[in-house]
Amino acid sequence: MRLKKILEQDPEIIVTDAARNGEDALRKIAALQPHVVTMDVEMPGVDGLEALKRIMEDYPVPVVMLSALTAQGTVETLRALELGAVDFIQKPGFMDARALEKFEKELPEKIKTAATSTVHGKRPLPKPAGSIPVLGKKSSPLKMVAIGCSTGGPAALQQIIPVLPKNFPVAVIVVQHIPKGFTRPMAERLDKISHITVVEAERGTVIKAGQVYIAPAGSVFTVKKTGEEIRAELDALTTRSAFKPSVDDMISSVADVYGEQALGVILTGMGNDGLKGLSALKRKGGRVVAEAESSCVVFGMPKAAIEAGIVDQVVDLSIMGETIVKNVLR
Template identity: 45%
Template sequence: MTATIRILVVDDSPFMRKSLQKMLEEAPDLRVVATARDGVDALEKIQEHQPDIVTLDIEMPRMDGLTCLKKIMADHPMPVLMVSSLTQEGAQATLDALSIGALDFIPKESSFASMSILQIQHDLQEKVRRLATSPRFHRLPGGAPHPAPPAAAPAPVKPAAAPPVRAAVPAGTSLPATPQADLLVLGSSTGGPKALQDILPALPASLPVPCLIVQHMPSTFTKPFADRLDGLCQVHVKEAEQGEPLKAGTVYIAPGGLHMTYGTRTPKGCIELSSEPMSSLHRPSVDVLFMSVAELFHGQALATILTGMGADGAKGMEQLKRKGAHTLAEAEESCVVYGMPRAAVERGCVDLVAPLPDIAGHIRRHFRI
């Protein structure tokens, strides 16, 4: 029998509180144990109800969401899902929240009409379900959730339809050193913004190859995210633009709403952006990027999959591996959601599995930087 996930909904709008509660409680395993109108109210309700996860609005009176989030992470660490505006200001605040410790966000349209709510219901339920069982947190008997040390982290709840793991987790301690890769490609989703913020600043400006990254994000978020990373990194980080030639030491973030692929219209490769294939579950898609590299790139590639829900990137990584690419996946112990890396491991196409704190080091050693 599936355990019921207990949720606190925090929003200053009575309409939003009721709407989120209704959407969540249509799933039999989700129950809203309380609602709160602002950050002060939320902290009191956390103490009283000990929820498994909090959905948290950003703009609220008395105590805003970011201030509340800081207090939650300091005093009652637990999974938090932000409810975020898709405006430029909302994007910046959401990126702040992810840096502070929120695990993910759901978009909140400014009008949030009934139709918008229906469209995000499934996404909301799945994110709450996955984040509440994240390896990043565990519940002590009779107490609030605390950050889980890696050795004690429980395995996340697996989807019912998931097949058993067919391949053993790679036991190596490093990536193959030769031949050194000529291109670095990387995919991530839930938990990815914080993971990328840990990895990319650890790479030196002398990174000898271009880096192409697909992070599942709305279109209004990817440029502020790239700009923020650029301010933190020695490598140059930017939102990718159609047709631009690839340069060593530059990291290209796929724009939200468009697929990014490797192109051959310039001698050293270029960025291609397109809305096709429209049938893809995600846009941008890690699989679409990886498959384009497998098809068109004739050098050696290093492909990495980080934390995220679902299986995007596993098929593409399998194709890259068949073409001789080196492959790296984030370990379950450090993932916010062990979905995308797990799918790649199950396909038997991963050279090395490593926890997040070790990934930048593996990349540096591979490129001898």
């Protein structure tokens, strides 16, 4: 089995067993109690999503999903992240040597990162759209909320964006580390379950209050003021970051454009992307909120900001949406 061979090449990983299908996987997980599980969405019998649901209910363990390079595979992968998977990796095409090489390099690293993560399982969605009244007060000293996240981010965003009221008086920009092809379906999913409109940003998109903009994967995302308008820019600068988009690039540009009228929010994720941008925002008089370790899948990005002394509030994900609203209306 190729997957098993790839993982066994890493001396820090021990492969305890391989399963033939979903039912076999559930039996072996119960018996072997592995630190991490890798699972394909497409499996005979009990499929990956059903197996994942039962894993989270009966044997909570970090799960890294294998995703197909198709539209349906994208939707199913996002569903897996909702159900509690901590991360995913796209399966390479059979004839794509470069993609295979990338897969062989990234998979072991994702497995080792997953082993250090905290499993929270499937969280219930916040109150459905329409159940929270619109804001009585429509003005705010702020004009922008800038959110950055990585591992665990898609599920975290589903706990935050639906809480924002319909007439939210500021714009929201989100950078989520995720491969190309996933940001538009993620935006569409969030839009369906939220009061506020959620879209994938495009080059030249005018940033308006009462909208959530998801930065498109694969591009350097920044904002720029032109005349009276503030627009999204893609690949307008050369980034030093390993990520496209990066939280640092986005929030640094937000700091330049909005200054003290912006709120920076840093959520679950590995590494320290966002630290430079949030530091710049703090110097301009902006406020910073970080997710607490108690609810993070990976307490990396928030931890870096907290340890740097630039965070004004540290809150659990369960009250992050409410905290953002309170900051906007303070």
